[in-house]
Amino acid sequence: MRCLAVWIKFDSVSWGLAMLSLAIMLGLALGAIRVRGIRLGVSGVLFSCLLFGQFGAKIDPTILTFLRDFALIIFVYAIGLQVGPGFAASLRQEGLRLNLLSIAVIVLGALCTGLFVLFCHLPRYSASGLYTGAFTTTPGLAAGQEALLHKLEHNHPQQVGNATSLAGLAYTVTYPFGIVGPILAIVLLQKIFRIKPHDEHHALIARDLERRPPIEHLDFEVTQSLHTGRHLKDHPLLRSKGIILSRLWRNQTVSVPTGETEIRLGDVYRAIGTRQALDEVVSVLGRPAKEGVFDAASDIQRMELVVTRTRVLRRTLAELDLIRRYGVNVVRINRNGVELATKATLRLQFGDVVMVVGPMGGLKDVETELGNCPDILNRPQLVPIFLGIFLGILVGSIPIVIPGLHSTLRIGLAGGPMIAAILLAQFGNVGSVVWYMPVAANQLFRDFGLAVFLGCVGLQAGDHFYENVRQNHALVLVGWGLVITIVPVLIVGCIARLTLKINFLTLSGWVAGAMTSSPALLFANDLAPSDAPAIAYAAVAPLGMLMPILCAQLLVIYF
Numbered sequence: 075m076r077c078l079a080v081w082i083k084f085d086s087v088s089w090g091l092a093m094l095s096l097a098i099m100l101g102l103a104l105g106a107i108r109v110r111g112i113r114l115g116v117s118g119v120l121f122s123c124l125l126f127g128q129f130g131a132k133i134d135p136t137i138l139t140f141l142r143d144f145a146l147i148i149f150v151y152a153i154g155l156q157v158g159p160g161f162a163a164s165l166r167q168e169g170l171r172l173n174l175l176s177i178a179v180i181v182l183g184a185l186c187t188g189l190f191v192l193f194c195h196l197p198r199y200s201a202s203g204l205y206t207g208a209f210t211t212t213p214g215l216a217a218g219q220e221a222l223l224h225k226l227e228h229n230h231p232q233q234v235g236n237a238t239s240l241a242g243l244a245y246t247v248t249y250p251f252g253i254v255g256p257i258l259a260i261v262l263l264q265k266i267f268r269i270k271p272h273d274e275h276h277a278l279i280a281r282d283l284e285r286r287p288p289i290e291h292l293d294f295e296v297t298q299s300l301h302t303g304r305h306l307k308d309h310p311l312l313r314s315k316g317i318i319l320s321r322l323w324r325n326q327t328v329s330v331p332t333g334e335t336e337i338r339l340g341d342v343y344r345a346i347g348t349r350q351a352l353d354e355v356v357s358v359l360g361r362p363a364k365e366g367v368f369d370a371a372s373d374i375q376r377m378e379l380v381v382t383r384t385r386v387l388r389r390t391l392a393e394l395d396l397i398r399r400y401g402v403n404v405v406r407i408n409r410n411g412v413e414l415a416t417k418a419t420l421r422l423q424f425g426d427v428v429m430v431v432g433p434m435g436g437l438k439d440v441e442t443e444l445g446n447c448p449d450i451l452n453r454p455q456l457v458p459i460f461l462g463i464f465l466g467i468l469v470g471s472i473p474i475v476i477p478g479l480h481s482t483l484r485i486g487l488a489g490g491p492m493i494a495a496i497l498l499a500q501f502g503n504v505g506s507v508v509w510y511m512p513v514a515a516n517q518l519f520r521d522f523g524l525a526v527f528l529g530c531v532g533l534q535a536g537d538h539f540y541e542n543v544r545q546n547h548a549l550v551l552v553g554w555g556l557v558i559t560i561v562p563v564l565i566v567g568c569i570a571r572l573t574l575k576i577n578f579l580t581l582s583g584w585v586a587g588a589m590t591s592s593p594a595l596l597f598a599n600d601l602a603p604s605d606a607p608a609i610a611y612a613a614v615a616p617l618g619m620l621m622p623i624l625c626a627q628l629l630v631i632y633f
Contacts, residue, residue, distance in 0.1 A: 090133035094141075097126040098529045117210075117253060119525045123532025124246060131533060142530035146216050147491050149523030151463055153619060154495025155511045156520070169613040172580075175570050176588035176614040177621055182562040183209060184625035188632060190554050199237040201629040203244030204551055208558035210252040211590050211622040212527060213489060215245045218626035220486045225630060242534055247548045248555030255559030256594035260582045262560075263567050267578070274578040275602040281577075289406070291320070292352045293368065296341045297360035307333030311358055315351035318416060319343045320376075320405045320431040321368055328374045330432045332397050344368060346405050376405070377437045381426040382445030384506050392418035394443075402432030402440045423502055424510045425451055454515045458507050462498050466491030489623040563589060583607030587614035590622075 098119050105118025123131075133141075187205040190196055196204070202218025219238045226237055263269070296302065306312060306319060322331040323342035331343065342363045345352055356362060368374075381387070386394065396402045406429040407414045407422075414420060422428070422444075430440055470490020485493065498509040511519070563585055570576045576584070579602055586594035587610060598607035 087134060087137055090131075090137070093126060093131040094123070094133060094526075094529050094533065097123045097131065097532070098525050101529070101532075102525065116521055116524050116528065117249070120246065120249060120528040120532045123529045127533040133530075133533060138530050138533065142216075142527055142534075143487055145523045145526035145530065146213065146487055147463055147466065147523070148519050149527060150213050150487075150489070150619070151459075151466060151491040151495045152511065152516050152519035152523065153615075154466075154492040155462075155499050155509065156516050158496040158499025158509075171574065172576075172584050172587075172610060172614050173617050175566055175584065176618055179562045179566045179588045180209070180618070180621040180625060182566065183558050184622075184629060186558050186562060188629060190558070191629075194550075194554065196551065196554065197240055197244075199240040200244035200551060201241075202626040203241035203246075204248055204555055205558065205629055206622060206626050207245035207248030208252045208255070208555040209589055209622050210249060211619065211626075212524065212531075213492070213619060214622035214626040215241070215531065216527075217486050217489065217623040218630055221627040221630040239534065242531055243548065244551050244555075246532070247552050248559075251552060251556045252559050252589070253591060253594075255556060256563065256585050256589040256591040257597045259560050259563045259567065260585050260594065260598060262564060263571065263581065263585075264578065266568065267571055269578045271579065271601040275604045275606075278577055278579060278604060278606050289346060290349055290352060291344055291346045292356065293342060293344050293363040293365075294352075294356040295360045295363040296337055296339055296343070298358070299339055301359055302337050302339055304337050305333060306331055306335050306337065309337070311355055315347060315355060316417075317345050317347040317351055317355055318403065318405055319345055320403050321374055323363075323368065328368060330374060330397065330401050330403050330436075332401075342368075374432065375434055375437060376429060376431045377441065379428045379430060379441055379444045379446040380448050380451065381422050381424060381428060382447045382450045383443065384424070384503055384508060386422055386444055387424055387503050387508070388421050390419050390421050391416065394422075396430070396432075396436075396440055400432060400436035400439045402430050402436040405429050405431055424508050451510075452512050452514070454511050455508060458498070458509050459511075461507070462494055462509060463491055465498070466494035469494050485620075485623060486627075489620055492619060559589070577606065579604050579606040580610045583610030584614055587611035587618050590615065590618045 101119030101122030102116065103118075104122055105115045107118075184205055187201055187208070191198060191201045191204070199222065202222070203215060206212075206214035206218055219241055222237045222241060264271070301309065312319070319331045321344040322329050322335065324338065324340070337359075345355060347355075391404055396404060404416050407416055407420065408427040408429075409423060409425075428444060430437060432440070467487065467490055470486045470493075472485070472490075474485070495509070502509065567581060567585060570581060570584070571578070579598070582598035582601060583595065583606060585591075586598055586607065595607060595611050598611075601607070
């Protein structure tokens with residue numbers, strides 16, 4: 075035994091890290107268990123580490139704080155890179171409306187928390203933890219604890235430990251119902267309005283077909299002499315309908331038409347556009363061509379290329395001018411699974427999948443110019459990661475002065491790296507430094523950071539957890555936390571359905587995004603075979619992450 079004690083120092087840093095790793099591993103195993111289609115996922119780590127902390131597993135407080143903060147930075151930075159490319163687009167059209175609704179839920183939840191603390195005589199220091207646990211916002215908890223530290227370290231330094239522990243306790247006991255609450259809200263909304271998810275799915279399909287008709291191709295022959303003699307770029311109908319002409323059959327030869335191509339009788343073009351636009355153009359210029367015109371052997375081919383060369387990033391299609399330089403036409407661009415209209419003003423981004431049509435020699439030249447090295451997408455660059463984290467910490471340290479407040483706010487480690495990542499992902503690159511992270515690497519960063527952060531929080535809150543629960547009326551906090559989770563989102567959700575007529579599948583994804591609840595998103599995805607919940611979640615998740623960070627600090631300042 076004496077040799078064992080020498081070999082393993084149970085109070086050492088290495089032993090503490092071993093216990094943390096073991097607790098995280100068991101928590102992940104717990105989170106993988108499904109109960110009626112619902113699982114905790116990475117959130118299971120919080121409960122396993124809570125149990126380990128109760129039974130005496132400890133890490134040096136300084137090291138535990140460092141691990142918690144570093145893991146939080148990795149987690150929120152990866153989230154920022156994930157949502158950054160689509161963040162600006164999410165604020166347009168319906169995304170703006172959904173974000174305003176999510177802000178209403180988040181602010182209403184903070185107001186409810188403050189009123190409960192004031193009038194129900196709940197522990198003051200539990201306000202931020204109660205709120206962030208009800209909204210399952212891990213960065214919000216970190217921001218609230220950081221605000222408590224700044225508020226008390228000068229005037230009441232002896233209360234810092236108790237205050238942050240109480241906030242962590244409130245977060246821990248309300249977190250489980252914060253996971254279940256959004257799912258319960260979705261079920262209640264479905265029951266209240268007697269909604270059939272599959273009917274909502276069919277309604278979405280009909281709406282999307284009306285808003286964004288599918289892109290098709292059609293071969294047609296020019297038979298109307300009225301339109302001959304004009305250059306393609308000068309024809310008003312082709313310009314107004316957004317039609318792309320990818321191939322031309324003339325004099326038994328296939329070529330790629332350009333804006334300078336003159337329209338002649340007997341020309342056969344392959345046109346790409348919506349069905350309505352194609353039918354209108356064909357009816358004006360001529361008639362559909364017989365099938366197989368372009369099937370004959372020809373040098374004109376099509377190719378899918380991935381944009382990986384930095385020198386073409388943020389350049390428009392008009393600036394690249396591939397049709398004039400190489401005789402190659404860009405017919406489609408796919409960005410993160412979304413088909414984009416090939417407008418002359420469209421700017422290329424790293425990872426775009428571009429479909430081009432032209433002679434094989436020109437395609438090879440375009441391939442060289444765009445890069446087309448998919449392997450690069452699977453190799454994350456370390457320089458932009460650490461540079462982004464550095465900038466994020468600087469952003470989080472900037473004091474925010476709000477009129478009427480005696481204290482300043484800071485976005486802190488919970489929000490600074492996320493905002494920096496969103497902005498950098500929007501910007502794209504600086505020279506050869508590209509803010510792009512492969513999907514698999516991003517998922518690994520997020521899950522690792524969240525698992526370690528929740529593990530540290532669980533160990534901190536787990537120290538004498540049972541005694542703290544008894545002394546601080548934790549069951550009362552659980553009840554109020556459930557009210558804070560369900561009531562605001564239910565009120566705003568009913569208003570959104572009644573007045574704005576938002577589709578239920580979109581609404582269910584909005585609930586998950588506003589509450590930053592991944593289990594709720596998994597539940598919403600299983601309601602019908604539609605990506606509407608995921609799209610709505612992605613549209614509101616960034617603000618759903620950022621707003622509680624500010625609200626948690628305001629709760630600390632006021633209450």
